[in-house]
Amino acid sequence: MSDFIERALSAKRESKHVEFKVGFDPASPADWVEITKDIVAIANSGGGVIVFGLDSAGSPVESSLGPLAKTDPADFANKISKYTGATIPEFEIKELGKLGQNLLAFTIRPASIPIVFQKPGTYDIGGGKQKTAFGVGTVYFRHGAKSEPGNSDDIRAAVDRQLDSIRKSWLRNVRKVVQAPQGSQIITVRPAGRGGGSVPSATIHSVRDPNATPVLLTRDSKKASGVFVHESVSEGIFDEINNVIDANRVLARGQRRFFLGQQIYYRIYAERDYVLKRKDDFVVLLYSGLCDLYSPALFWISGLSDSAVGEIFAEMYLHPKSPFIHALLRLAVLLGRDFCDWLHARWHDKWKRHPQPPMFYFTFKQMMADLETANPCSAALRLGANSELQIDSLPVRVEDLIQNPQRSAALLSSVCMRVFERNDPELRSTARHLDLLAFAPDIQSRKSGIARAVRKAVGDREPGDLSAPAEDE
Numbered sequence: 001m002s003d004f005i006e007r008a009l010s011a012k013r014e015s016k017h018v019e020f021k022v023g024f025d026p027a028s029p030a031d032w033v034e035i036t037k038d039i040v041a042i043a044n045s046g047g048g049v050i051v052f053g054l055d056s057a058g059s060p061v062e063s064s065l066g067p068l069a070k071t072d073p074a075d076f077a078n079k080i081s082k083y084t085g086a087t088i089p090e091f092e093i094k095e096l097g098k099l100g101q102n103l104l105a106f107t108i109r110p111a112s113i114p115i116v117f118q119k120p121g122t123y124d125i126g127g128g129k130q131k132t133a134f135g136v137g138t139v140y141f142r143h144g145a146k147s148e149p150g151n152s153d154d155i156r157a158a159v160d161r162q163l164d165s166i167r168k169s170w171l172r173n174v175r176k177v178v179q180a181p182q183g184s185q186i187i188t189v190r191p192a193g194r195g196g197g198s199v200p201s202a203t204i205h206s207v208r209d210p211n212a213t214p215v216l217l218t219r220d221s222k223k224a225s226g227v228f229v230h231e232s233v234s235e236g237i238f239d240e241i242n243n244v245i246d247a248n249r250v251l252a253r254g255q256r257r258f259f260l261g262q263q264i265y266y267r268i269y270a271e272r273d274y275v276l277k278r279k280d281d282f283v284v285l286l287y288s289g290l291c292d293l294y295s296p297a298l299f300w301i302s303g304l305s306d307s308a309v310g311e312i313f314a315e316m317y318l319h320p321k322s323p324f325i326h327a328l329l330r331l332a333v334l335l336g337r338d339f340c341d342w343l344h345a346r347w348h349d350k351w352k353r354h355p356q357p358p359m360f361y362f363t364f365k366q367m368m369a370d371l372e373t374a375n376p377c378s379a380a381l382r383l384g385a386n387s388e389l390q391i392d393s394l395p396v397r398v399e400d401l402i403q404n405p406q407r408s409a410a411l412l413s414s415v416c417m418r419v420f421e422r423n424d425p426e427l428r429s430t431a432r433h434l435d436l437l438a439f440a441p442d443i444q445s446r447k448s449g450i451a452r453a454v455r456k457a458v459g460d461r462e463p464g465d466l467s468a469p470a471e472d473e
Helices: 002-010 029-044 066-070 073-084 152-173 235-252 262-270 279-292 298-303 306-318 325-334 337-351 359-371 376-381 398-403 405-422 425-445 447-458
Strands: 018-021 048-052 091-098 101-108 121-126 129-134 140-143 146-149 388-391 394-397
Touching: 002 018, 002 048, 002 091, 002 101, 018 029, 029 048, 029 073, 029 101, 029 121, 029 129, 029 140, 029 146, 073 091, 152 235, 152 262, 235 262, 235 279, 262 279, 262 405, 262 425, 279 298, 279 306, 279 325, 298 425, 306 325, 306 447, 325 337, 325 359, 325 376, 325 425, 337 359, 337 447, 359 376, 376 398, 376 425, 388 398, 388 405, 388 425, 394 398, 398 405, 398 425, 405 425, 425 447
Parallel strands: 018 048
Antiparallel strands: 048 101, 091 101, 121 129, 140 146, 388 394
16 A cells, blocks of 8 residues: 555556545535545555545645544445445545645555445536436446446456455465475374364474384375374465455346356366355356356356256257357266156257258267266266376376266366466366366266256257357367
8 A cells, every 4th residue: 555655646647546636525425426436446446545635736735634634434434335335445544745735645455346336426516417426336447547437357357456366365375385404304293182172283393313203194084194284274365266256246247147258267166165155156157167168167066956957957958059069968968868868859859850960969879879888977078988188298097087086176176277377278178077077976966856957947948059060079
């Protein structure tokens, strides 16, 4: 915040993060509405400062700031909350000086998610007329020196700031591991118990003694020779992930669409376990991942009922798109032979007299044939059990991943992070494979309920035509 103040005191004009005001009248409804607009816009744009007692060129002016100085900061919070609801920008009031003139400044912290106006900001301008500074549902940002309604680029910039905040939070909350002198070892002791109360601890030393007790650091507690706690990371540092989802909700305005782009979606999916289980959000993320982005999305099924999942699967059946239709083919195989027979019969009735059915129709017939002899995961992926996925330039057998969904899930998170960083198409394909391998058991455990929900949602409606020519992956 001190950087913003220094910038404001030396600036010759207003900017995205700096606003000048000659004065403020606490008795004026117009002043309250306009200052609320500017405070919210600055908070949404990454924070900044409003300095009172300066003209538009940043020069001190004679202005009575006494009434403003006497105004309780709580009054500002209450006035702003009238228009923004429970979400209030964080700000402080500071006394400043420039060229011998006393000034007041509002230093405004960045909003974690864009603040939306819940009530219109209107005030009387005389002659029986009113001016509306902002409307219900609008999100204001700074465009240069002006506070104006936001657009997709503004939302995306806000999300990028939060993602950067995530990275910095991790660096602050995860301790650095330093290399011990050559020949050193780390020893520890197992706590006496794992019950309630305080957690026993032991001091850990780096020693040169070759006879010191070695410790195996492993995720498998059965193999561990000791317990080593490197850091207890609060889940609070992952709140930013949910803030990004909240920002998308603001932008989507009820639509089942992830507006912030595929790369940011992958960033969220890498930390999917920290996403709050809210039905509406999981519906948007599942639908967007499967039907719009062709991205890993099966985790979101865990937070939804069979009927909610069935409606989305039915949407894919009724309004297929290429290449997204392949997601439905894979899911159908996981739902079992009975569901595949039902789906095939529907498609057969539609295209049995057609001279050239879509390619995915023949692909599905082959997948059903493979299902007779292969594991459902292999059949869904159209990969043999001896096939391999290349991860970090190392081959990993599909059969091994089928037997170890937890490993698939861990690799999936790592690959999703790399997609976020590199946007590599080949990595996206690998992520889709790992997604199915990680969450196929969960889907298969619910296959009867989901299959019934899909058929109920579809009813007697015929399958739709592809909106683009379908091709195999």
